[in-house]
Amino acid sequence: KDYKEPPPAPLFEPGELKSWSFYRAGIAEFVATFLFLYITILTVMGVNRSPSKCSSVGIQGIAWAFGGMIFALVYCTAGISDLMKFGLGWVGTGGHINPAVTFGLFLARKLSLTRAVFYMVMQCLGAICGAGVVKGFEGGARYEMYKGGANILSSGYTKGSGLGAEIVGTFVLVYTVFSATDAKRNARDSHVPILAPLPIGFAVFLVHLATIPITGTGINPARSLGAAVIFNKDVAWDDQWIFWVGPFIGAALAAVYHQIVIRAIPFKTRA
Amino acid sequence: KDYKEPPPAPLFEPGELKSWSFYRAGIAEFVATFLFLYITILTVMGVNRSPSKCSSVGIQGIAWAFGGMIFALVYCTAGISDLMKFGLGWVGTGGHINPAVTFGLFLARKLSLTRAVFYMVMQCLGAICGAGVVKGFEGGARYEMYKGGANILSSGYTKGSGLGAEIVGTFVLVYTVFSATDAKRNARDSHVPILAPLPIGFAVFLVHLATIPITGTGINPARSLGAAVIFNKDVAWDDQWIFWVGPFIGAALAAVYHQIVIRAIPFKTRA
């Protein structure tokens, strides 16, 4: 029951631009991120709208919406069989739903640059449309009054704290993604990935529990961008960089930690 | 480990009317939908009755009741082994608990028209009885005062928003059902369906988190009908069409998305 590290993905793989599965994966990213923003931003609006948070699903309910949607969408979109062939399958059919996850997997050479960029574009488009539908349902006045689920740094926190919270939060998420889809783990026990979407979704839930009071929790640049585009006020744009720089740094740190410390890939011959 | 698409179910399969398993499946649909309405409407009543929502399980608790019951009942009624033989087994023993799910699976030709209609009738009867028992326990006066868990469009939302919320919400549910029971996925990894009831239940939970403030969340025409029949006031009947038209459109869209985009069935020879 030995395992073989899949070869690193090439930077550019011209063949994939001609395959139906490439575009299908992009469509799947679009639809998943659309549904993610739709459900989560609608939940945020329902809570913000409620005069007493007690008669809404509450802040904890918002955390469940974000984490639960990632659980369900990774389950549906990534395909569990595909998670088992990580580096090929998961990447092939989508299911990242988050540019930071795509970036982390790209750094680990799990997908080509072409594919990574295509996924990120589709995720951002899906997020904008998802937030747009929420605005359509709620009406513009109410959407603006309750800030449309945009990520904004709370008063009482420095920009450094906000950036730090995004970095560590994304580290938790991307580290979980790497752990749950590790090829070595899968080779030794082919049944492990069954649970993979569950800890990934839980990681998102937990980071929301901790950092909603600080930034509303981004850890997903597409989610932050989609809400900002539809809300479109200075207050959302001023801090937008935090929700791109933070997640990308966090994802890179998680990739480094997993590849160098846990997997010890650079030291393999000595391992 | 190849897989074979099961053949589409015939519209009418006269043989099944003579089999015990056909009627047993109908009874199982009745009982499951009965228990579903009983637990969920009783939870709604407990929350509505509580002067402060804080001393009840809260709106989030309502969402857990709906999603959790679907998890437990799909687990119990559908049979997990049967989920593995989707198109035969799951359909054969019931476990839809929702006319919109039955409709989506019928469109994908997973069960005959006879069976689909029989299931829907049993689901509606079970739902009416379940809501009726809640009214019996609570007493008529209190049941009416707290609106008996009926789906009613909240003030501040247009009929279009309500219909849209039902369409997208049912899309999330039925898309999860299709993903979790996909024959291709099952063929490649026979252990996948173990978790199937969990994402299906979670999908129901998540849609409730998002849309309870808009419509109370239907995404299940039997649930909406059962509560309306027992509550039986104009306010519940006026919007009832939303809770049939919306879910059926959402289920149809999910079937189309799954069959055409994800499975690419029409393009198979080229795939």
Add this chain to the structure above:
Amino acid sequence: KDYKEPPPAPLFEPGELKSWSFYRAGIAEFVATFLFLYITILTVMGVNRSPSKCSSVGIQGIAWAFGGMIFALVYCTAGISDLMKFGLGWVGTGGHINPAVTFGLFLARKLSLTRAVFYMVMQCLGAICGAGVVKGFEGGARYEMYKGGANILSSGYTKGSGLGAEIVGTFVLVYTVFSATDAKRNARDSHVPILAPLPIGFAVFLVHLATIPITGTGINPARSLGAAVIFNKDVAWDDQWIFWVGPFIGAALAAVYHQIVIRAIPFKTRA
């Protein structure tokens, strides 16, 4: 991959009185029911003590405590491998934690009368000790003021409603137990029982969401007895019969429904 119905357990099996595994199973029932009451009653006390339910884990937290403990304890005590050999293994190592579950399994002839009675006694003793430790930690005055987690019919509900709520609630639980441990299901797919403790725990959670406002939710005579013995006021004893008669009727109905409708055991030769 055929399956064989295990033979019905004899009413009296003299040999088991001499086996260490018989007494170990009894000790395991005692410890599990002790821990169950300890955690759940302590949670109830914490919520009742809190002047605003908002600064406690809330009623929903109570429901999680009951359901979650059953999940964890069934996982730990029953043994998952043993669930797979239902009728022998599960019974052999305990993990019922509830006289109504033991009664339902006895009716289905999954364990001997001797063993069933021994389990019930150990469950009741464990429950009394668990509630007693909570009283010790809280102190007698506070324990009495907050009613010690005793099951009491709420004002505004008839005894008939309370009894009905206990019957249907226990039906949901015991039906889930039967479904999750079905020998036929296990024979067809040996991996199914992995999830068994999860739907069983969820069933307990869901019934609590629905019926805490009515009776505080029993569906477990040992739990009701343990709290009543330690609380020891008339108000807890007056309704105690509801929490024995209701669960036993509900368990019997679930056994009948599962054996006759779902498994069709009486009609087997014709099946």
Add this chain to the structure above:
Amino acid sequence: KDYKEPPPAPLFEPGELKSWSFYRAGIAEFVATFLFLYITILTVMGVNRSPSKCSSVGIQGIAWAFGGMIFALVYCTAGISDLMKFGLGWVGTGGHINPAVTFGLFLARKLSLTRAVFYMVMQCLGAICGAGVVKGFEGGARYEMYKGGANILSSGYTKGSGLGAEIVGTFVLVYTVFSATDAKRNARDSHVPILAPLPIGFAVFLVHLATIPITGTGINPARSLGAAVIFNKDVAWDDQWIFWVGPFIGAALAAVYHQIVIRAIPFKTRA
């Protein structure tokens, strides 16, 4: 499908001090305990900061943060394949995240004394750093005002009650760890450990539901120490011994119960 009890670990295994996997396991303990404190203490701060608990994730949200992080981190760090080779694998790659768990496993001779001490030191260092980052993000004044998530005995409880709550709470956790990773169980059904992180995380969640009102819930000396070091007020140091003595007694009782009653190891020749 027989199983063989792995031989007890030696007290000192000089060879492991030269292996990369020994130090990697220590780093993994550090990182996991760092993330554990970071997420959980930040969640506690968010709740304490909120004027009305209703507009925070609430006490229940705190319990989810503690339990959920243990679920995700045991999943990520322990490795599920490794759980299957308990006594070798799990120990080898870390994933205890708790000195009481390490102590319980050491008593059962699952790891050497050298390794046990190294793990505990790394856990405590990780916990201190995790709490320190939270203080950095929140600022010193706010961190002190809201008590930095330190474990403090609530007024109205005796030291004996606090100690007892820590003992029984840790018993629940460590008993679940032993049950979920039992070699006998794994030998009989190789698929069982898939769910292991879930009941372990749930055990932590449940103990928090019950004992947050008493002590804030320790059951993890590294967590209690880390918060106390960064908070650094007398009130946190005065009761610190409770959060070391209690968990170690509870872990020892769980080890004894599992080895002697459930596994009957001392009576094996007679079993």
